[in-house]
Amino acid sequence: MLQKPRGTRDFLPDEMERRRLIERRMRDAGRRWGYREVCTPDFEHLELFTMKSGEGIIQEMYVFEDKGGRKMTLRPEVTAAVLRMYVNEGKVLPKPLRWCYFADCFRYERPQKGRYRQFWQFGVELIGADTASADAEVIMLADDTLRSSGATFDLHVGHLAPMKHLLSGLDPGDQRAIMAYLDKHDQKGLETALVEKNLTHLAEPLAALGECRTVSEVFEVAGDVPERARIEETFSLLDSQNIDYRPDFGIARGLDYYTGMVFEGFAKNLGAENQILGGGTYRLAHLFGGDDVASCGFAIGFDRVMVSIGEFELAHEPVVGVVCTPEGRARALEVARAFREAGIRAEADLMQRGMGAQLSRAAKSADFAVVLGKREVEAGTVTLKNLHSGEQQERSLEDAIAEVARHGAC
């Protein structure tokens, strides 16, 4: 038997309905904040992502050559594509741009819990607003989106400036290495590296930075930085709206294009792969030939959110099974159509079964049966049977539709 490709999943209808419900809640959060949905191609020129993240990521992507000999790749993330789109056709739109997306991405990695080779991300990009209000809005939207999805999570918010200030005397390579250790909370690795590089005087302030729980402590540890006013304003905006977050100036996110504010979300009930959200301010457009526009965004790992939420029951919509005798078949199609026009899910028998068997089948998957036999056809009525209570009554089609709709409303 043919297997599905490694790290991919099939979704049966029950799970698909659950996914669509959560997806809708995320999109709706975006909509409430004015973020309109965009869509970019599933595959892009390889160059788009190597320009953003370096050649090293090629081994972790689905890379292929197309029939014209072009180097292509399935997208491993969406931000680069959205910024490419901004450069291509968004530059003349009035700023700021508020965009969101829900898209599948592909990474050639070893699958484990919450990590698949095809996975889905919900994300937003706010392009062209370089203010504390912009930073705060994206964080508040991230919080609203995760909250709306039903996930329970911890939100960490930080800023790169204090850490970069502490490391300002170092050459870029050392800086990056130190930040990588900080990002991983690798204390031993950090200490070893600091000793090797003769930087032991940084050990204490760097450790203290990660422990700071208020913004004012941060500047006691790291000294004054030019971004101080912006940072204080962003955090006071979050506080004014009672956003539940933890200041975390140990977030390094090891990425060169992040310029300032950074934040991460962690599911409370997941294992090793518990980060469900990452975001921050960044500058990317200039890499793709555009202006050096300030941007801010986040991406949510949709599949991890689904794992975190776990099993849950969906609201049940009433289902009508249309049951008929051979002489009622044509009428049954009309009746089924009338239910569907009223927005009610109606399913007809396709197996040429007897009425007993049709009802038996309907009892497993439907809430109501509509019976159409010789009697109903001649009288122009339908028999509506409640499959839960067993009660049934012959009545007009309109009454039957109203009765089923009434149950859908409760």
Add this chain to the structure above:
RNA sequence: GCCAGGGUGGGGUAGUCGGUUAUCCUAAGGGACUGUGGAUCCCUCGACCCGGGUUCGAAUCUCGGCCCUGGCCCCA
């Protein structure tokens, strides 16, 4: 790329120091039953992940691969 544990009908399982026709539950299809169902009974369908090796004989032992689960690395 690395480590550990796994893989038996669609789902869940029994069997394993090699030995009859691979067990049971469930689901699915049909029938008993052509105008009132979920019960019951009967029938049917359907599996040892793939390949090599050892052997008279392999689901069982062995080697390699694939895939799954969790962890490491990485995480845009």
